[in-house]
Amino acid sequence: MTEHDHSTTIGQLPEPTESTPVTPRALTRAVWLMWVASLGVLAAALGTGGAWEFGGVVAVDGLTVLLWVVVTFFSGIVHSYSRRYMAGSKDLTRFFTRVFGFTLAVMVLVAADHVALFGVAWLAMGLAMASLIGYVDGWPQAQAAATLARRYFLASTALLAVALGVLSWATGETAVSEIVTAVDTVPTVPWVVAVVALVGAAMIQSALVPFHSWLLSSMTAPTPASALMHAGFVNAGGVLLVRFAPVVTLDPTVMLGIAVVGATSALLGKLLKTVQTDIKRKLGCSTVGQMGFMLLQAGLGFFGAAITHLILHGFYKAYQFLSSGEQVEQTAPAKTGTAADPSAVGLIVTAVTAVAGGALFAVLTGKGTSFDTGLLLAGLVSLTTLHATRTAVGHRGLPTTVRYVVAPLVFLAGITVYAGAYTAVTAVLAPLPLGSPPTELTAVHGVLAAAFALAYVAVDTGVYERSTRLYVALVNAAQPAAGTLLTDTEDYNEY
Template structure:
């Protein structure tokens, strides 16, 4: 900074021992109580099963209780973290009310059976998240980010409304359970409904080209970002799982879902590579991970999509809440040259192939000529990427890395496969949990294209193109009025 200003912008933190509202403490206690109750409901559901419903209003199934546990756990972490993070803020009470309201809306959404209730809670969920993004009302960039997000969420809600109205028109059912149980879905009305459902899921999960709202939301308080990336963006996968019989009615639509998911997975990976700051890098990672989730749904493995969103939620919540610890100054270091040696490449390849084979053996996926082969392929690629990162960057001697990588990743794949099987078991009461499609030439073409681009990214081919770099930087720019320009614009002290 140059020049002189008499305005004091940096000073002591607020006195957190002064009088404060009892709302944060009460809501934190309440959300952890809801987590305990949700855990009990999950155990009871697994052990006793049976219909839990208020006819034509709510219906509690395996997906409901699983999401209750996940959402209340993440919300409890965010509430507890925010007790210190928001201490002394003038917006503390409003923030906690919005976080708890969001939690309640999601819990209601996954239990809602009447289409009007489902649509209303989807809208409420989006509006509350937009409010969290713009928590600091005196900060122009935060309010602008909230407006960007609100427009996207209203568009998603409008598309969902169109889909539900079209499905009601086609089936005569006013409940989600009635719609998914209807026979003979098809025709022009179904096309409108299915397309609107997929677009609503894409917007909510920030898939390309609808990722702008997510990358513009970096003004949100860190705990709100954690809740957004760990929970809110997963709603697209929940929507497709809940309406699985609608989207699985046509193989062409399912292939289209695979294509949009694969595109977002690859572009999210590329966008992440050009980010200079931690939070935006995590945001681009979310774009890619949501692409993988939607792609799994398109392959017909809704249990895998739900497993992915649960595990991604844990991963992303941890990384956002610990983002401050990743901000550090780095410089050149001595040691192994950057890149993977021939021996390292062999270890990585063997680990990836072993991981894919183990996943196939434990889950039974990929053992026939169907879309399960592509699911196993993506498991192999994910394992290869993680193993290569560990081989290249782990703080261990080279030989120790080569030994440690398979010893770590093979058990990790085992755990993933067992979690997948457990989640599939919990979801067993849903109309469609697994609906693998027969492999076609188009599936093979998509797989080959995905593999080619993935290998090019892993080998750094994209880094040699200045035009691509500029295009990626431009594609990852947030809305201009949400960009922070000067410290004085947002420093409260």
């Protein structure tokens, strides 16, 4: 057994008593009050239709208040959940202080207008998350994971500093709002440097391939911290690209490159997930893929879709992590009855629902009704609907009516909700300078569409499993850093 200063609680966790630190309760109430206040600010912003600027240091616009509401809500859930989950922890106050500090850092980041404040908030956000990853003292694997994450976050901060410094020098401005307005005056070379640095910082922070190692190595973090990480922290890459949209939309080639980067990570994230056996690591690979989807949507010019995606993904992933304990069970290998339905009826229902889903989204949002990149966005909706419907109709344990009628109707209702959320978010972001994204389809867009279709077919049919070399490559690519692995049975018992 290793020596450490960490008490183990056996049996039912104790209920809060008078000796329980007041900090967790106070910070939990403070976060929920911040959420209520954010709702009020959002209502005021929608009512006035404007933004508030404070001396070139802080700017509160639609994106700011929208993310304030989302971040404080997720943080409130994590704070409330952690009061019970972390009740046996010796350093309860330290954990809640760091979670609250992380929340404040994100709120400052989305409101920061001065480049220095923006950079400091980005750094503080990363350092706070790294400290949560290494929260358990005396656990070598946790400290190794925190060190790895900290290195990645410092690298992303360095790239962001380069981008902010170059743009500020080239435009003569120190406010982000002024920089994006004057970006047309930036010479080509400084602009290229800034764009590369911005995209690199976004990729690292959002754990896109090949920078996903820090995320898959971060499973030493307490589950509530993992929920906050996957529901909020990794979204910073999308927020960064939206904030600097006029910079990256100057050249269609850059947007195409962002789309390719996002698509690559989305496909690899889906494949990496298939070789995982650990619940939290499966969720981690899923996040890698979903963040790829987010950048793909930004690369297609649909920044409203990217923000909508990160919000809905946040809700989903926070729930998945906080309920991950329910997935742990000891069972014998057996057929589950969830194989794909090979019947003609199942295939027809799946195809019709997928086409109807894409068409419904196109009608409700107007994206996909003309020959432009909106077709790809609607196509992604169809592909997602195809996957969900195929899974449902292939679940032989469900009644026939549920598989062929109820499930497709539920999925179509979900698309309606998604389209409504996308429309609402786009309206909130409308006053922001998002540049003029390209809308023309290119051969590369066609390749991306074909790659997605082929990848989904390969995974859903299991064809990819026939390649031993591919399996080994995926397993190797999905491995966390060696120093963060628990390899001794006593290590598991200890922590």
